[in-house]
Amino acid sequence: MGTNSVHMLVVRFYDGSLGTTVYQDKETVRMGQSLYAQGAIDAETLEKTRIVIRNFVGVAREYGASEIVAMATCAAREASNRQELVHAIKSEGVDLHVIPGLEEARLIRLGVLGPDSDCRTLCIDVGGGSTEISLGDGKGGVYLDSLSLGAVRLAYGSGIDQSGKVTSRQYDALRRIVDTASYRSVGRVRDMGFDRAVGSSGTIMAIGEMCGSLRGDRDGSYFTYTELSSLMKDVCSRDVGERLKLPKMTANRADIIVGGGAVVEELMFLFGIQKMEVSKNGLREGMRTEYLLEHGQSDFDLRGSSVNGLVSRCGCDRRHADAVRRYSLAIYDQMAEKGIIAGDSRFRELLGYAAELHDVGEFISYERHAAHSFTIIKNSFLPGFDEHELLLMALMARFHHSSVPGPSSKYFAGLEPDEAGPLRECALVLRMADILDRSRDRSVESIEVSPVGASVVMRLMCTRDISMQLWKLKTIRDEFSNVFDRKLRVVDIREPAHRPSPPADGRSGARAPLSDRS
Structure with missing residues (x-):
C-alpha cells in the first residue's frame, strides 16, 4: 500500500523457483493527496482503501491464496491517523505491516x-x-536510504500549483527541494561509486515509456538525462489537460508528473547518471523474495528460478528441455573452444535459458509453437532479465523449427549491430540441439565437435539408432554453411552393444567411412 496506489501480486510457488505471478493489479487511492494537504488521510480515502483491500483479498482467495502478506509504506508511516488505516484493513481480515523507510529500500532492492x-x-x-x-x-546491500521526496508529496505538499503550466522558476524550486532532501545520500553514494543505475516505480516507468515513444523506438526500458530534461520542459509548458496529449500520459499521472519528474531529473543530475535503466519490479517482487527467505530458501539463482517457473507453468517436457540445454551448451562450448565461433559468455548464458524455454509456446498450440514461444518469452517479464535479454532469448527460440534468417532480417531490427551474428549462431545451435533429441529419448550421450579443413565434424556417441536425427541434420547443411561459413559433417559413433547385427549372408554391417557419411 503506497502513497499513490495499492498494488496486489498473487504468486504460485513451484519447487526450485521464486514462484510465478498468476495475477496482479493496482488501484489508485491517493492516500498522500489528503495527507500532504492536511496531515491525515481523510475518511473518504480510508473507505476507498478498505474497499480496494476487500476486493483484492477476494481475488486472491479465488486464485487459491493460502496466505496474505500486506505492507504499507510512506503515507501510512507519516499519517497522524495511521491506526485508523490499520484498523480499517484489519476489518477485512488482513494484518497490515507498516514498514520503515530503510526496510522499504531493502525490499525494493531485493525485488x-x-x-x-x-x-x-x-x-x-x-x-x-x-x-x-x-x-x-x-x-549484500552497501547503502540504504529513504528520502522525503515523492511525486504526490511534491505535487500537493510543496506549495507550488502544478495543475497549470509550470514556470522554469517554479520547476527550479522543486529541484532545490530535491537537493535539500538528498544531499547526504548523494555524497555517500558518489564516494562509494556504482556501475549502473536502475529506476523503478510508476513514475520512472511512465517516464521511460514517454521517452521511448518520443524517441521513436517505443523502448521504455531506459531513458537518458538529456531525454528526460527535454521531456520535462515539454510537460511544464502544458497544463494538466494538455499533458494528456503526450504519448503514454494517463489521467492518474498528469497531475503528479511534474513533481515526480523533478525528483528523477535532479537525482540523475546529482548522481551523475547519464542513462537510467527501467525495471518493472519493485516492492511487490521484493516481498515475494523475502517470503521465500523467511521460509528457509537461502541459495537463490534468480534467472534459473524464473526460467524454471515459466517452464513449469507452461507444462513443458522437462526432460526434453534439459536435454536440449545440455546439447546446446556442449555444441556451443566446443565450437568456441575450437575457434569455430568467437564465443561470448553473455550469449552462452542466454542460449542455455532459451534452450530450456524453446517449447513454452506449446502451451498455446503445437502448431506454430516456435512463434508462440517467441511471444511468450519476449513478454514474460522474467525476474532477473531485462527486456533486451528477453528479446535475445525469444529470437533464439523462434527459429528452432525453421530456418535462421539472414543478419539483415526484420527480426533483428531491435539488435545492436554486433549482436545479429552471435544471435544467429546461438539460434542454429539450439535448432541442432533440438534435432538431436528429436526422438525424445536422449539417445545422444556425448558430442564432439572439431574443425577439419573447411568443414565442421560433429561426432555423436549414441545409445540407440539416430537415423532420423541424421536425416534431419542433413536438411540444415546449407543453413549451417550460411551461418558458420563451413560445411557440416555428422558422424554416428554408436556404442558396440547398440550396433546392428551383421546381415545373415555375411556381408559387413560396418559404418561407412567418414567421407561417405553426413
Whole structure:
C-alpha cells in the first residue's frame, strides 16, 4: 500500500523457483493527496482503501491464496491517523505491516536486483511520498536510504500549483527541494561509486515509456538525462489537460508528473547518471523474495528460478528441455573452444535459458509453437532479465523449427549491430540441439565437435539408432554453411552393444567411412 496506489501480486510457488505471478493489479487511492494537504488521510480515502483491500483479498482467495502478506509504506508511516488505516484493513481480515523507510529500500532492492546482483548497482525508486535509494554489491546491500521526496508529496505538499503550466522558476524550486532532501545520500553514494543505475516505480516507468515513444523506438526500458530534461520542459509548458496529449500520459499521472519528474531529473543530475535503466519490479517482487527467505530458501539463482517457473507453468517436457540445454551448451562450448565461433559468455548464458524455454509456446498450440514461444518469452517479464535479454532469448527460440534468417532480417531490427551474428549462431545451435533429441529419448550421450579443413565434424556417441536425427541434420547443411561459413559433417559413433547385427549372408554391417557419411 503506497502513497499513490495499492498494488496486489498473487504468486504460485513451484519447487526450485521464486514462484510465478498468476495475477496482479493496482488501484489508485491517493492516500498522500489528503495527507500532504492536511496531515491525515481523510475518511473518504480510508473507505476507498478498505474497499480496494476487500476486493483484492477476494481475488486472491479465488486464485487459491493460502496466505496474505500486506505492507504499507510512506503515507501510512507519516499519517497522524495511521491506526485508523490499520484498523480499517484489519476489518477485512488482513494484518497490515507498516514498514520503515530503510526496510522499504531493502525490499525494493531485493525485488529489482534479486538476492544476488552481479555488479554494484544504484537503485532509485520514486514513489508517491518517498524515494528509496539503495546501493547493492553482490549478495549484500552497501547503502540504504529513504528520502522525503515523492511525486504526490511534491505535487500537493510543496506549495507550488502544478495543475497549470509550470514556470522554469517554479520547476527550479522543486529541484532545490530535491537537493535539500538528498544531499547526504548523494555524497555517500558518489564516494562509494556504482556501475549502473536502475529506476523503478510508476513514475520512472511512465517516464521511460514517454521517452521511448518520443524517441521513436517505443523502448521504455531506459531513458537518458538529456531525454528526460527535454521531456520535462515539454510537460511544464502544458497544463494538466494538455499533458494528456503526450504519448503514454494517463489521467492518474498528469497531475503528479511534474513533481515526480523533478525528483528523477535532479537525482540523475546529482548522481551523475547519464542513462537510467527501467525495471518493472519493485516492492511487490521484493516481498515475494523475502517470503521465500523467511521460509528457509537461502541459495537463490534468480534467472534459473524464473526460467524454471515459466517452464513449469507452461507444462513443458522437462526432460526434453534439459536435454536440449545440455546439447546446446556442449555444441556451443566446443565450437568456441575450437575457434569455430568467437564465443561470448553473455550469449552462452542466454542460449542455455532459451534452450530450456524453446517449447513454452506449446502451451498455446503445437502448431506454430516456435512463434508462440517467441511471444511468450519476449513478454514474460522474467525476474532477473531485462527486456533486451528477453528479446535475445525469444529470437533464439523462434527459429528452432525453421530456418535462421539472414543478419539483415526484420527480426533483428531491435539488435545492436554486433549482436545479429552471435544471435544467429546461438539460434542454429539450439535448432541442432533440438534435432538431436528429436526422438525424445536422449539417445545422444556425448558430442564432439572439431574443425577439419573447411568443414565442421560433429561426432555423436549414441545409445540407440539416430537415423532420423541424421536425416534431419542433413536438411540444415546449407543453413549451417550460411551461418558458420563451413560445411557440416555428422558422424554416428554408436556404442558396440547398440550396433546392428551383421546381415545373415555375411556381408559387413560396418559404418561407412567418414567421407561417405553426413
